Amino acid sequence: MSKISTKILVTICFSIIITLSVLPPSSAAGETKTTGPAPPPQCSSGTTGECRDKTAALKLKIIAIASILVTSMIGVCLPIFSKAVPALQPDKDLFVLVKAFASGVILATGYMHVMPDSFDCLRSECLPENPWHKFPFTTFVAMLSAIVTLMVDSYAMSYYRKHNLGGGGGGGIKKCCSNVGNEIKLESQPQAQGNTIINSDESEKESQLLRYRVVAQVLELGIVVHSVVIGLSMGASDNPCTIRPLVAALCFHQLFEGMGLGGCILQAEYGSKVKATMVFFFSATTPFGIALGIGLSNVYSDNSPTALIVVGLLNACSAGLLNYMALVDLLASDFMGTKLQNNIKLQTWAYVAVFLGAGGMSLMAKWA
Numbered sequence: 447m448s449k450i451s452t453k454i455l456v457t458i459c460f461s462i463i464i465t466l467s468v469l470p471p472s473s474a475a476g477e478t479k480t481t482g483p484a485p486p487p488q489c490s491s492g493t494t495g496e497c498r499d500k501t502a503a504l505k506l507k508i509i510a511i512a513s514i515l516v517t518s519m520i521g522v523c524l525p526i527f528s529k530a531v532p533a534l535q536p537d538k539d540l541f542v543l544v545k546a547f548a549s550g551v552i553l554a555t556g557y558m559h560v561m562p563d564s565f566d567c568l569r570s571e572c573l574p575e576n577p578w579h580k581f582p583f584t585t586f587v588a589m590l591s592a593i594v595t596l597m598v599d600s601y602a603m604s605y606y607r608k609h610n611l612g613g614g615g616g617g618g619i620k621k622c623c624s625n626v627g628n629e630i631k632l633e634s635q636p637q638a639q640g641n642t643i644i645n646s647d648e649s650e651k652e653s654q655l656l657r658y659r660v661v662a663q664v665l666e667l668g669i670v671v672h673s674v675v676i677g678l679s680m681g682a683s684d685n686p687c688t689i690r691p692l693v694a695a696l697c698f699h700q701l702f703e704g705m706g707l708g709g710c711i712l713q714a715e716y717g718s719k720v721k722a723t724m725v726f727f728f729s730a731t732t733p734f735g736i737a738l739g740i741g742l743s744n745v746y747s748d749n750s751p752t753a754l755i756v757v758g759l760l761n762a763c764s765a766g767l768l769n770y771m772a773l774v775d776l777l778a779s780d781f782m783g784t785k786l787q788n789n790i791k792l793q794t795w796a797y798v799a800v801f802l803g804a805g806g807m808s809l810m811a812k813w814a
């Protein structure tokens with residue numbers, strides 16, 4: 447357990463280092479360039495538009511905090527409690543479909559929510575022309591973040607193998623791949639159950655579980671960024687006309703995203719304490735973002751250069767992370783695994799589930 451926390455810590459450090467290493471030159475550039483052409487009027491901190499009512503907006507925001515908290519919890523708990531249903535045991539087909547749906551949701555979160563948000567921020571009219579409109583920072587940072595995610599993934603696995611599986615001296619990745627090959631061979635001829643075979647099977651299962659756990663925690667980290675930011679911009683708004691439809695949209699958003707994350711928490715087979723922590727952490731992020739936005743509404747502006755740069759870069763990091771994880775750790779590992787490879791019909795249904803999850807989450811990008 448403590449090893450996993452160490453890995454998560456490493457992940458957090460990596461993301462912070464990445465953010466910090468990219469931030470200083472950019473914010474400096476933002477300051478030096480303010481003498482250029484005047485920014486468009488919508489960049490000034492005062493909100494425009496006729497529909498402004500602070501008390502009505504505050505009331506709506508408090509309703510939003512409560513309802514989003516509840517829907518997030520429902521969403522993330524739905525797959526977790528589905529374990530009580532016999533048809534949804536991990537070895538059943540329906541479980542595979544739930545997981546495929548969840549993976550689709552995560553993939554769409556990365557491509558349809560987080561990545562476009564980052565583009566919006568970093569290509570904003572309110573940022574100086576020179577660095578921000580001359581270089582695609584979003585895709586650059588997303589690419590770096592995908593590589594770093596791979597590094598964390600592979601180093602964490604080789605570290606684990608070296609220290610827990612004994613004798614796994616060098617080449618964690620190589621060993622992993624040869625083990626995967628073994629597993630495939632084993633499962634195709636289940637009669638051959640020698641002592642050593644059971645052992646390697648067992649350790650393979652154990653490391654697979656560890657993988658799921660790392661994936662679940664890193665995913666939560668990636669999703670949290672988006673959840674806080676959408677809450678923050680709602681909390682900072684004084685416009686009841688835009689907040690009202692946004693409450694419903696964010697509820698659905700969190701419900702859906704919670705289902706995606708819940709599917710991943712489910713396969714990590716955590717104890718109830720860790721599960722509860724992760725559920726709470728996810729459910730609290732958007733309400734926390736709204737509260738933070740209310741608290742900062744006098745100083746925070748969606749369109750200030752600093753906010754645009756920080757939010758844009760964070761979104762780009764989490765987009766790379768989510769895209770990598772959804773494709774490699776969730777989708778590819780399932781679809782290339784023995785269970786789906788041996789069952790074409792199930793594979794087809796799993797793709798339907800992926801399309802449903804990704805499609806539904808994409809639809810939601812219209813609102814939040």
Ligand SMILES: [Zn+2]
Pocket residue numbers: 559560672676699811814
């Ligand atoms: Zn979104």
